[in-house]
Amino acid sequence: MSITDQVREEVTIRFAGDSGDGMQLTGLLFTNTTALIGNDLRTLPEFPAEIRAPAGTVPGVSSFQLHFGSKEIMTPGDDCDVLVAMNSAALKANLSLLRKGGVIIVNTAGFDKKNLNLAKYAENPLQDGSLTDYTVFEIDVTKFTKESLADMNLSYKEEDRSKNMFVLGLLCWMYNRSLDSTITFLQTKFAKKPEIGEANVKVLKAGYHFGETAEVFTSRYTIKEASLEPGTYRSTIGNDATVLGLVAAARQSNLPLFLGSYPITPASDVLHGLSKYKHFGITTFQAEDEIAAVSSAIGAAYGGSLGVTSSSGPGVVLKGEAIGLAVMLELPLVILNIQRAGPSTGMPTKIEQSDLMQAVYGRNGESPVAIVAPRSPADCFDMAFEACRISLEHMIPVLYLSDGYLANGSEPWKFPQTDDLKKINVRFEKPRKGSNEPFLPYLRDERHVRSWAIPGTAGIEHRIGGLEKEDETGNISYEPENHQKMVKLRKAKLHKIADHIPLQDVDQGSEKGDIAILGWGSTYGAIRTAVFALRKEGYDVSHIHLRYISPSPKNLEELLRNYDQVIVPELNDGQLVRLIRDEFLIPAKPINKIKGSPFGVEELKQEILNVIRTQTLAQEL
Amino acid sequence: MALQTKINDFLNGNENGMVAEASEYTAKDFSSDQDVRWCPGCGDYTILKQAQNVMPELGMPKENIVFISGIGCAARFPYYMDTFGMHSIHGRAPAIATGLKVSRPDLSVWIITGDGDSLSIGANHFVQLLRRNVNVNLMLFNNQIYGLTKGQYSPTAPEGTISKSTPFGSLDHPFNPLALSLGAEGSFVARAMDRDPKHLKEMLLRTHQHKGTSMLEIYQNCIVFNDGAFELFTDKKSRPRETIYLEQGEPLIFGADKDKGVRLDGLQPEVVELNGKYSKEDLWVHDEQDSTKAHLLSRFFEHPAKGSGLLFPRPFGVLYAVERPCYDDMVVAQNQHAMEMKGEPDLDALLRGPETWEVK
Numbered sequence: 001m002s003i004t005d006q007v008r009e010e011v012t013i014r015f016a017g018d019s020g021d022g023m024q025l026t027g028l029l030f031t032n033t034t035a036l037i038g039n040d041l042r043t044l045p046e047f048p049a050e051i052r053a054p055a056g057t058v059p060g061v062s063s064f065q066l067h068f069g070s071k072e073i074m075t076p077g078d079d080c081d082v083l084v085a086m087n088s089a090a091l092k093a094n095l096s097l098l099r100k101g102g103v104i105i106v107n108t109a110g111f112d113k114k115n116l117n118l119a120k121y122a123e124n125p126l127q128d129g130s131l132t133d134y135t136v137f138e139i140d141v142t143k144f145t146k147e148s149l150a151d152m153n154l155s156y157k158e159e160d161r162s163k164n165m166f167v168l169g170l171l172c173w174m175y176n177r178s179l180d181s182t183i184t185f186l187q188t189k190f191a192k193k194p195e196i197g198e199a200n201v202k203v204l205k206a207g208y209h210f211g212e213t214a215e216v217f218t219s220r221y222t223i224k225e226a227s228l229e230p231g232t233y234r235s236t237i238g239n240d241a242t243v244l245g246l247v248a249a250a251r252q253s254n255l256p257l258f259l260g261s262y263p264i265t266p267a268s269d270v271l272h273g274l275s276k277y278k279h280f281g282i283t284t285f286q287a288e289d290e291i292a293a294v295s296s297a298i299g300a301a302y303g304g305s306l307g308v309t310s311s312s313g314p315g316v317v318l319k320g321e322a323i324g325l326a327v328m329l330e331l332p333l334v335i336l337n338i339q340r341a342g343p344s345t346g347m348p349t350k351i352e353q354s355d356l357m358q359a360v361y362g363r364n365g366e367s368p369v370a371i372v373a374p375r376s377p378a379d380c381f382d383m384a385f386e387a388c389r390i391s392l393e394h395m396i397p398v399l400y401l402s403d404g405y406l407a408n409g410s411e412p413w414k415f416p417q418t419d420d421l422k423k424i425n426v427r428f429e430k431p432r433k434g435s436n437e438p439f440l441p442y443l444r445d446e447r448h449v450r451s452w453a454i455p456g457t458a459g460i461e462h463r464i465g466g467l468e469k470e471d472e473t474g475n476i477s478y479e480p481e482n483h484q485k486m487v488k489l490r491k492a493k494l495h496k497i498a499d500h501i502p503l504q505d506v507d508q509g510s511e512k513g514d515i516a517i518l519g520w521g522s523t524y525g526a527i528r529t530a531v532f533a534l535r536k537e538g539y540d541v542s543h544i545h546l547r548y549i550s551p552s553p554k555n556l557e558e559l560l561r562n563y564d565q566v567i568v569p570e571l572n573d574g575q576l577v578r579l580i581r582d583e584f585l586i587p588a589k590p591i592n593k594i595k596g597s598p599f600g601v602e603e604l605k606q607e608i609l610n611v612i613r614t615q616t617l618a619q620e621l
Numbered sequence: 622m623a624l625q626t627k628i629n630d631f632l633n634g635n636e637n638g639m640v641a642e643a644s645e646y647t648a649k650d651f652s653s654d655q656d657v658r659w660c661p662g663c664g665d666y667t668i669l670k671q672a673q674n675v676m677p678e679l680g681m682p683k684e685n686i687v688f689i690s691g692i693g694c695a696a697r698f699p700y701y702m703d704t705f706g707m708h709s710i711h712g713r714a715p716a717i718a719t720g721l722k723v724s725r726p727d728l729s730v731w732i733i734t735g736d737g738d739s740l741s742i743g744a745n746h747f748v749q750l751l752r753r754n755v756n757v758n759l760m761l762f763n764n765q766i767y768g769l770t771k772g773q774y775s776p777t778a779p780e781g782t783i784s785k786s787t788p789f790g791s792l793d794h795p796f797n798p799l800a801l802s803l804g805a806e807g808s809f810v811a812r813a814m815d816r817d818p819k820h821l822k823e824m825l826l827r828t829h830q831h832k833g834t835s836m837l838e839i840y841q842n843c844i845v846f847n848d849g850a851f852e853l854f855t856d857k858k859s860r861p862r863e864t865i866y867l868e869q870g871e872p873l874i875f876g877a878d879k880d881k882g883v884r885l886d887g888l889q890p891e892v893v894e895l896n897g898k899y900s901k902e903d904l905w906v907h908d909e910q911d912s913t914k915a916h917l918l919s920r921f922f923e924h925p926a927k928g929s930g931l932l933f934p935r936p937f938g939v940l941y942a943v944e945r946p947c948y949d950d951m952v953v954a955q956n957q958h959a960m961e962m963k964g965e966p967d968l969d970a971l972l973r974g975p976e977t978w979e980v981k
Contacts, residue, residue: 230981287749322713
């Protein structure tokens with residue numbers, strides 16, 4: 001049987017198995033080799049909230065979707081072309097995501113009676129004819145894995161654990177990928193247990209050779225390099241890029257960084273990541289709770305550190321009072337909210353961007369904070385850096401709104417050099433020698449920013465606190481005129497930040513026209529791809545994506561007024577759309593999805609078309 | 622190879638900025654220009670006065686001293702001290718102080734808190750601070766009542782306390798702050814009272830001298846909502862009978878005529894009269910480093926005394942003081958170790974990551 005070589009422009013593969021089957025690692029390693037050969041890509045991992053849900057059941061399925069191609073890839077893909085199912089439950093949970101005519105690669109060992117029962121299949125789907133719309137490759141991965149390790153004297157468990165490498169090897173063969181980077185990874189990872197490393201490499205190669213020799217497959221696929229902007233690239237996931245952004249900001253401000261954090265999904269990786277970089281002058285503190293986490297960061301900021309706290313929605317709500325304190329003290333503080341589906345505990349591992357209103361309004365009193373939101377995994381670097389810059393230069397708490405999709409998703413990143421990064425200007429109040437002039441801790445500059453007066457500075461001993469303070473002196477004051485003045489001043493300080501952030505650009509399309517699609521955060525890729533398709537079909541649609549939400553760029557209102565219609569797609573029940581209507585009195589239309597998953601491109605395109613049609617209809621009537 | 626940061630550079634460049642030599646300070650130098658606004662006769666006044674009195678003895682430049690408070694009457698304290706200070710939010714001062722001390726070990730950090738602030742809303746932070754043993758000083762103003770909110774019972778109020786929120790008497794069992802501190806692995810646990818300023822000042826100095834979290838409970842009279850709560854111990858007449866002042870290496874003797882003592886029968890303390898049967902030599906000798914004895918002392922008032930039928934006196938002074946590693950020291954050491962192990966940080970290498978590829 002001859003094997004033909006076919007060229008594809010884009011492919012979406014979904015790896016699915018039991019949460020103990022190592023599908024996340026398989027996906028990540030395949031992503032790495034894909035990035036290294038120069039394809040553009042996006043990924044979407046999905047895992048159960050339970051660490052080990054009952055093995056073999058549908059709730060225990062963990063999956064990883066990778067969309068890669070030689071053209072621009074901005075989303076993890078709507079439907080997948082290839083589904084790898086390591087057991088019956090994985091097939092059951094994911095079949096609806098496979099396009100008709102797609103390829104299924106199954107591990108037949110996961111379709112025995114026990115597995116079928118656990119997945120609640122009455123009949124074996126491999127035998128009952130229900131998969132005739134697909135091309136199914138049935139491989140006993142478990143058996144081949146054991147056979148390839150027969151001479152290694154490993155336990156059953158150790159053998160079984162490496163079966164994901166067989167699948168990875170096979171896919172590397174199918175898509176013409178070198179095994180080199182994976183082998184290097186395995187050797188490094190198992191440096192202390194070389195026999196396990198060797199076993200994994202053996203199984204990986206066995207999978208690759210199986211593709212070549214088993215005469216099961218008739219095609220191999222090549223996906224050419226994407227035409228990315230020239231430069232040096234690496235692969236990154238959002239939470240890692242966030243960590244790097246913080247490290248870079250500490251470096252560019254020449255400040256020690258203090259992270260106070262309490263573990264929470266999907267933000268814990270920020271704590272894990274930063275705790276590795278202590279040699280960069282970073283202190284990480286795993287606090288007793290969310291409140292202590294933010295409070296300790298405020299304490300560190302008071303002492304002159306770049307104070308950061310990381311969490312997700314349920315944690316940020318607990319931090320509310322302390323964030324208000326930082327607003328009142330006018331200290332720099334960066335609060336990272338890696339959002340997840342709410343309310344309450346909600347769906348910890350599912351995707352939602354529903355904490356925008358919380359960020360804007362979720363504190364007592366008039367309590368303005370700056371808000372930024374990254375739009376892609378790599379953009380997490382830039383916006384984490386910007387969050388720090390704004391906070392330090394404007395002495396104000398900044399909320400950074402990422403989400404689970406950005407946190408765990410990956411993309412190629414044309415990373416910057418240190419020399420490309422902005423300097424962050426920090427001004428500590430200078431000591432005073434024998435001066436009789438009283439120190440005024442709340443004296444402001446032309447941006448309404450007070451100076452950072454840190455303990456240890458002679459002659460400026462002073463007290464600050466959460467009680468309303470008199471302008472300039474900082475002394476407690478309940479004077480009516482003063483309170484109104486201070487509330488207005490704190491807000492004016494926020495608005496002044498607009499002079500120090502970029503103007504809003506149009507990502508795609510013209511600067512005026514029929515329709516603007518206004519997005520924020522992780523919906524960027526889906527909106528960009530949908531708008532691209534709509535424009536190709538002749539619609540006058542433009543895409544505007546906000547990264548600076550509060551304050552918004554100075555030209556935003558003017559820009560939005562250039563379009564007949566503004567549509568705001570969000571993964572919530574309509575939050576940015578309300579802010580836009582409220583602030584600008586623009587009748588923006590919402591598109592909302594609240595299903596714990598990102599917009600599909602086709603889905604979003606149809607939703608946009610629906611809004612356009614309804615509008616056109618209304619006009620005709 | 623210390624990582625030079627702006628803070629280090631800035632502070633190192635400031636050495637000539639000191640206004641006065643630490644030794645030249647008087648108590649007046651620590652009094653801020655703000656009017657003190659506690660109720661006339663409040664126990665807080667003497668505590669403030671003693672804190673201002675002890676500050677010159679710390680031998681520290683005053684810009685290196687920071688007072689951090691939570692919420693409550695006592696929490697106004699920092700406004701009246703001419704040092705650095707922060708009046709923060711309810712119960713969170715220990716967490717704020719932890720962040721400050723860990724990032725700025727050069728500072729002398731004092732926490733001002735009360736029974737509601739530290740044993741109710743902030744109880745978690747209070748015990749976590751003690752177990753971590755952050756090198757800060759904590760002054761717990763205990764008045765067994767909520768004063769600022771005008772008279773509700775507090776977590777140290779005795780069962781049955783009639784208050785605004787408990788007109789039929791409170792039902793919850795109170796905390797014993799010293800026993801709680803010892804249970805939380807506190808390395809320094811002491812008690813003082815507002816009505817004995819000399820002893821209070823002495824305890825404040827001990828608090829400063831101890832390396833680790835120093836927990837000083839101060840019995841403080843709330844003249845408006847809970848007047849006389851500690852009268853038994855503060856009243857000059859009953860004090861000798863009802864209190865015992867602990868001195869390292871000294872036997873536990875009390876009473877107006879020094880005629881009573883505490884002895885140990887195994888692990889059972891008993892109050893004895895020094896009138897023939899027992900002499901000074903038979904008594905329990907105070908040892909601050911003995912955690913078992915400290916636990917017994919902390920619970921004196923919870924159990925009736927065995928033996929003579931006399932009541933246990935309330936202990937004042939340092940119940941427990943041991944050296945154990947401080948969290949802030951260990952954080953600094955670990956960061957230092959990471960720098961030595963990993964060498965000069967290279968941001969460009971970090972940004973590059975393990976694998977890159979070129980697009981031409």
